[in-house]
Amino acid sequence: MLADLGTLLILMVAVIALIGPAAADEASLRATLTKLAGAKGFPQIEAAVRELGASGDPAIAAPLNALSEGNLYVRKSDKAVFIVKEGDQLILSDALTGADAGTGEKLDFTKIKVNNTLRRAIRDVMGSLTLGGTDAAARMVAANTLMQKPDAASIPALDAAIGKEADATVKARMEAARAAAVLVSDLPETDKGAAIGLLAGLGSREALNILTAFESTSTGALKDQAAAGISKINGTLVAWDAAQNVWYGISLGSVLLLAAIGLAITFGVMGVINMAHGEMVMIGAYTTFVVQETVRAYAPGMLDWSLAAALPIAFVVAGAVGIAIERGIIRFLYGRPLETLLATWGVSLILQQAVRTIFGPTNREVVNPGWMSGGFELGQLAITWNRLWIVAFSLGVFALLLFISNRTAWGLQMRAVTQNRRMAASMGIRTPWVDAFTFGLGSGIAGIAGVALSQIGNVSPNLGQGYIIDSFMVVVFGGVGNLWGTLLGAFSLGIANKFLEPYAGAVLGKIIVLVLIILFIQKRPRGLFALKGRAVEA
Amino acid sequence: MIVATLLRNGIDRRIAISIGLLVAAAILVPILHLAVPADSAFHVPAHIVALFGKYLCYALLALALDLVWGYCGILSLGHGAFFALGGYAMGMYLMRQIGDRGVYGNPLLPDFMVFLNWKELPWFWFGFDQFWFAALMVVVVPGLLAFCFGWLAFRSRVTGVYLSIITQAMTYALLLAFFRNDMGFGGNNGLTDFKEILGFNVQAPATRAALFAASALMLALFIAITASIVGSKLGKLMVAVRDAESRTRFIGWRPEHIKVFAFTLSAVMAGIAGALYVPQVGIINPSEFAPANSIEVVIWTAIGGRGTIIGPVLGAILVNWAKSWFTAAFPEFWLFALGGLFVAVTLFLPRGIVGMWDQWMATWRTRTSVKADRDAPSVGSDAPEPPIVRAKSAGAALPLIADPQPAE
Numbered sequence: 001m002l003a004d005l006g007t008l009l010i011l012m013v014a015v016i017a018l019i020g021p022a023a024a025d026e027a028s029l030r031a032t033l034t035k036l037a038g039a040k041g042f043p044q045i046e047a048a049v050r051e052l053g054a055s056g057d058p059a060i061a062a063p064l065n066a067l068s069e070g071n072l073y074v075r076k077s078d079k080a081v082f083i084v085k086e087g088d089q090l091i092l093s094d095a096l097t098g099a100d101a102g103t104g105e106k107l108d109f110t111k112i113k114v115n116n117t118l119r120r121a122i123r124d125v126m127g128s129l130t131l132g133g134t135d136a137a138a139r140m141v142a143a144n145t146l147m148q149k150p151d152a153a154s155i156p157a158l159d160a161a162i163g164k165e166a167d168a169t170v171k172a173r174m175e176a177a178r179a180a181a182v183l184v185s186d187l188p189e190t191d192k193g194a195a196i197g198l199l200a201g202l203g204s205r206e207a208l209n210i211l212t213a214f215e216s217t218s219t220g221a222l223k224d225q226a227a228a229g230i231s232k233i234n235g236t237l238v239a240w241d242a243a244q245n246v247w248y249g250i251s252l253g254s255v256l257l258l259a260a261i262g263l264a265i266t267f268g269v270m271g272v273i274n275m276a277h278g279e280m281v282m283i284g285a286y287t288t289f290v291v292q293e294t295v296r297a298y299a300p301g302m303l304d305w306s307l308a309a310a311l312p313i314a315f316v317v318a319g320a321v322g323i324a325i326e327r328g329i330i331r332f333l334y335g336r337p338l339e340t341l342l343a344t345w346g347v348s349l350i351l352q353q354a355v356r357t358i359f360g361p362t363n364r365e366v367v368n369p370g371w372m373s374g375g376f377e378l379g380q381l382a383i384t385w386n387r388l389w390i391v392a393f394s395l396g397v398f399a400l401l402l403f404i405s406n407r408t409a410w411g412l413q414m415r416a417v418t419q420n421r422r423m424a425a426s427m428g429i430r431t432p433w434v435d436a437f438t439f440g441l442g443s444g445i446a447g448i449a450g451v452a453l454s455q456i457g458n459v460s461p462n463l464g465q466g467y468i469i470d471s472f473m474v475v476v477f478g479g480v481g482n483l484w485g486t487l488l489g490a491f492s493l494g495i496a497n498k499f500l501e502p503y504a505g506a507v508l509g510k511i512i513v514l515v516l517i518i519l520f521i522q523k524r525p526r527g528l529f530a531l532k533g534r535a536v537e538a
Numbered sequence: 539m540i541v542a543t544l545l546r547n548g549i550d551r552r553i554a555i556s557i558g559l560l561v562a563a564a565i566l567v568p569i570l571h572l573a574v575p576a577d578s579a580f581h582v583p584a585h586i587v588a589l590f591g592k593y594l595c596y597a598l599l600a601l602a603l604d605l606v607w608g609y610c611g612i613l614s615l616g617h618g619a620f621f622a623l624g625g626y627a628m629g630m631y632l633m634r635q636i637g638d639r640g641v642y643g644n645p646l647l648p649d650f651m652v653f654l655n656w657k658e659l660p661w662f663w664f665g666f667d668q669f670w671f672a673a674l675m676v677v678v679v680p681g682l683l684a685f686c687f688g689w690l691a692f693r694s695r696v697t698g699v700y701l702s703i704i705t706q707a708m709t710y711a712l713l714l715a716f717f718r719n720d721m722g723f724g725g726n727n728g729l730t731d732f733k734e735i736l737g738f739n740v741q742a743p744a745t746r747a748a749l750f751a752a753s754a755l756m757l758a759l760f761i762a763i764t765a766s767i768v769g770s771k772l773g774k775l776m777v778a779v780r781d782a783e784s785r786t787r788f789i790g791w792r793p794e795h796i797k798v799f800a801f802t803l804s805a806v807m808a809g810i811a812g813a814l815y816v817p818q819v820g821i822i823n824p825s826e827f828a829p830a831n832s833i834e835v836v837i838w839t840a841i842g843g844r845g846t847i848i849g850p851v852l853g854a855i856l857v858n859w860a861k862s863w864f865t866a867a868f869p870e871f872w873l874f875a876l877g878g879l880f881v882a883v884t885l886f887l888p889r890g891i892v893g894m895w896d897q898w899m900a901t902w903r904t905r906t907s908v909k910a911d912r913d914a915p916s917v918g919s920d921a922p923e924p925p926i927v928r929a930k931s932a933g934a935a936l937p938l939i940a941d942p943q944p945a946e
């Protein structure tokens with residue numbers, strides 16, 4: 001009996017080898033299905049199932065599913081296989097095509113039996129079956145599953161799928177999964193060596209885990225090869241980590257840029273130390289909150305676009321508050337920069353308390369719109385959409401300001417006032433107007449920065465306080481009166497911060513950056529890009 | 539020596555009065571608090587002693603800021619850091635005095651170190667079991683920091699706004715540093731739960747009264763020292779640096795030396811204020827480093843009148859008294875009031891209360907003398923037009939009143 005089984009199995013393997021993985025025409029599938037019908041005992045059924053799986057034809061999904069649920073029946077008379085719905089009579093449908101095949105009496109049919117081992121085998125076969133599916137995303141998922149649970153049995157199916165695959169990324173993924181499967185198979189050393197080389201070339205953490213697992217069980221030359229692969233991957237990962245830090249740094253830098261750029265204008269052009277700058281950011285964030293709640297109340301369908309609507313409104317609101325502060329307080333204090341510092345600090349206290357009285361002291365939630373949530377991976381980099389949007393947005397704001405300052409008449413007047421206020425006044429520029437609108441512009445920009453920052457942090461009355469010192473650091477580091485200095489300052493501080501963090505921790509890293517800025521100011525008291533002038537006390 | 543200098547320059551009546559008042563308070567308040575029965579109308583209750591003891595420390599801090607800002611033109615936004623450093627030095631001494639009476643009963647390690655599983659005392663805690671060492675550190679640590687910081691900053695001619703911002707960065711960096719648990723200064727809880735100072739219970743009325751007296755006397759001493767410095771040639775140089783730094787340099791002086799001196803002395807004063815403050819409030823934690831605190835000191839000084847000696851003292855006491863009252867009566871309005879104060883003072887009282895008073899007195903004196911001149915030839919004319927006295931000319935009559943900084 002056992003000997004019989006053995007010969008049958010060998011025969012079947014031979015048949016599989018003959019048919020080959022690509023042979024998927026209906027006739028041969030039906031032949032294999034018939035084998036299912038004639039199989040005696042679970043091992044034979046399993047062999048037939050695997051044979052079906054090796055065909056890689058999506059059509060076998062239906063009979064296999066039916067088998068796994070116990071709905072696959074064989075007609076005693078001609079050994080034909082049907083998917084069956086049980087009732088008083090059996091409702092038959094063709095196993096491969098699903099076509100209606102009438103009804104039959106229970107007595108004429110036998111059910112193909114199934115057990116858990118068989119179900120597992122079916123699941124495996126279905127997994128490799130999707131490798132040959134028409135949906136690229138499904139193929140990718142299948143390859144990922146195989147990568148996470150490498151199985152030597154999946155190698156033939158993977159080989160078949162790789163041969164047919166047209167999508168380069170999916171193909172690469174399949175090859176990686178095949179390499180992972182090779183490492184757990186009993187294939188010869190040369191194959192395993194090639195697989196190690198392929199995995200090491202991937203340089204991902206996943207490959208590192210597979211290789212580490214392999215290294216602990218292997219011996220001899222392969223072990224050395226795996227160890228070499230591991231160190232190679234580690235080297236690649238260090239480079240990716242550095243890249244990730246640069247990305248985090250750019251992301252932090254863009255936040256700093258947004259927070260500081262308005263300050264660069266007010267401080268640079270007017271010499272006003274605007275301590276209420278952070279509160280302009282806060283006003284922008286609260287405007288976003290109010291706009292969002294209004295949209296939620298009146299047009300819930302537009303909620304995803306409330307952020308876009310908040311941008312101009314925040315600019316106008318914060319800009320108006322800025323102009324009010326300039327006209328009401330600051331214009332009386334020109335020429336006394338240190339006193340503008342005190343007065344604007346007072347304004348910031350009042351604004352904070354006002355917001356706290358109106359909106360309450362607790363954090364307010366601004367939701368991320370759909371197009372800003374989630375993220376994607378670029379190689380080993382994890383990039384979230386909201387950070388990417390903020391980087392793009394900060395650069396956009398920067399470009400806009402650069403345009404205003406360098407290409408418009410107003411920008412020309414602004415720069416003239418920066419460089420020589422009295423000369424500009426004598427040339428007929430109305431410096432008070434330039435002052436008021438420049439302050440309004442700076443505050444408005446801070447307002448739209450608040451819209452962006454509401455996406456990555458809490459909206460609370462203290463929101464501005466968190467940014468004010470950093471913004472001053474950026475402006476002072478970059479140099480007053482030069483937008484490029486602010487850009488460079490923001491990004492270099494952001495990146496320096498993120499590079500120090502892994503070694504020194506977040507807080508110590510920040511302290512080091514602060515100390516470095518203090519020392520830098522000793523070297524260049526006017527920042528990176530200082531305005532050149534002839535005055536002794538510029 | 540100080541007395542001699544003061545005598546030589548002639549003691550300003552106002553300064554003599556305030557020193558006298560402070561010394562009298564140092565003697566009378568403890569007596570009224572301890573010896574007079576509690577139901578007497580003259581009894582000074584304990585909370586008043588504690589409260590005003592605190593105000594006097596703030597006044598000393600404001601005076602320290604006034605020395606650099608009012609007389610030397612350095613607006614430091616980081617004086618809270620020196621105050622807190624002095625406070626921490628005193629706090630470390632008080633922590634060591636707890637000994638084995640802490641919650642964990644460890645004779646050597648303060649509670650928070652036991653809690654954080656520290657095995658031995660960090661090196662910078664050695665010596666703080668001795669009062670003389672702690673007292674030395676109260677002076678040396680802020681002084682040294684200020685000296686190094688000032689030496690670097692003033693030598694490279696970092697002035698005005700830039701200096702203000704980097705002093706703010708300094709106190710912010712220290713704030714972050716002291717929040718860290720592994721710095722060994724108690725993390726964000728700071729140092730507290732003090733038991734005794736020099737063998738006396740910190741909570742006892744007699745100790746509190748003594749601390750009040752010490753604060754008053756220290757303030758009186760530093761008012762005298764500041765007055766004598768300001769009245770000396772060095773003080774004139776400081777004012778010269780404040781008003782025209784380049785000109786002073788071109789004449790041949792070294793403004794950076796003068797500034798470093800003023801900055802260091804001022805930091806020492808702030809450190810002593812902090813050291814007196816900590817045993818009276820019973821806690822020191824990193825929030826004392828918060829940049830907002832340092833800016834608040836600036837407003838005390840500005841309200842009282844920078845460039846005057848008793849102005850900052852008055853300002854500190856008034857603002858803090860108002861703060862205590864407001865936060866008890868209308869807690870939500872305190873920030874409105876404080877913010878409004880900042881705006882109003884910079885707009886309407888650029889010289890502060892004392893400076894304004896002096897200006898009015900000067901105007902009044904000028905007016906009466908003008909009136910006397912005019913009245914002599916033509917008696918019975920119409921009410922005389924008050925002469926317009928601009929701030930500049932009035933200030934010129936009073937040599938040591940702060941002028942607005944020159945436009946940058």
